[in-house]
Amino acid sequence: MKSPIIQCQQLNHVYSDKPALCNVNFELDAGDPIGLVGPNGAGKTTLLSILSGFLRPTSGTVRLFGHPPGTAQLNGKVSALPQDARLDPSFTLTEQLFFYARLQGMTGQQATLEASRVLEEFALKDAAHEKPPVLSHGMAKRAAIAQALIGNPSLVLLDEPTAGLDPVNVRTVRAVIAEQSSTTTFIISSHDLTELDRLCRQILLLENGSLQTEKIRTDEQQTASRFITLQMEACPALEVIAKLKVLYGVLQVTNPQKNEFIVEYNPDLQPNMDQQLMQTIHTNHWQYRQLSHGKSLEEKLFFRDGNGTKN
Template structure:
């Protein structure tokens, strides 16, 4: 694997809060333009890892590079776009105004602004509802808008924390379709509790438990290596649960 093919490199990543070690020496690489999953039970360290990669958590031990520069510098250069699990649009703005606001942050020319805005509208796929205030949107519509906001700026790395959390089946299916359609255009790193979703979306994953990587590979490789039927069972085995 050449340097040009590696989007993210993490070596011996450690992070503590209040003298409690949350991440205990994570090491992994993410290839360019793949969908990469970081999965694990609650409290495993997934969100902390994503926040380090996004350049939000700046103090940690170990080495983290996004296209050969630190996450902080990558964030400043606009390489990274991050959607937290609890991200919601501004309710008093319309869907279009939300996209316009975010596009202005990332663009320097009118042409680029127009390009990003048109892409955001297309990704969100809200029809005429794009002109309504988002306080009138369903949770699924809000989530689609937030993913559009994250992906429309064509970041080198898009980080999505639980993109389909608490959504109905129809909304979750539409969002997974959005994510799949971006494959090859940007590197997507996501977390999810839905193992069927992970199997469907992700090319490669790390499974974290108690701040450590307990499995790494494609979903199929992990299932085969553990001798189980699916990723849900692999998840239980790897995290000390029972089938």
């Protein structure tokens, strides 16, 4: 029987009388990247810190691969990108990554190759012999992510991996995660829902220190209708809504943001709604930007009544 890689039971953490996590229970299996989302102060970093062994929970139990976090048995199996952690300013990137690889049990030769590999993956080969103080924010961030991938760990916890990175580097990080996700389970905490939407099929939603599950479950049970998200170029919103609403099979059209429309439809009545929408766009000479099935993660998590109002 496949055992979960993470087990949290009755997890609580309190910072000087202020609760950060309240009775968090969950189990995660190895697989696709898992997103960890929630507003500021929801407890995401606290949860990742406990999973990484940086913080002891006030109460409750945590097991990674059957072992408590921070134990030597997890060396090389679990890795993390802690939020705001910086590398040692006294040593070059290569020296530090070499040292980390050695700590993971690699020989000197293996450690040299591995340090070089992860730096190359994040386009940092030219900066390999630089010390952290001379690196830009983006380079330092990529170096910090690179250290997390030394030795191909089975579980990688990433706290805000793309925060502060430019789009090119975000794409680099995304590509590496996507490529390694076949062998490594990533847990990614981020405010960038678009990014998580692209990478993750599972989401943990934390709000006020508690895992929110009920609202999402209700949403999942709505199998009778489907959604299509339509992003348009500048267009007459009222006219678009009016014309889409009258299409066969459409149940509701909402306009949560400027030039973005969510079409709720009955797939039994109109299974080819996407083609019908494309036809309407073409007929009316509108310019569209993107059409995608389903609602965006932002809509699913925070604006579930479909009217752009937060639950």
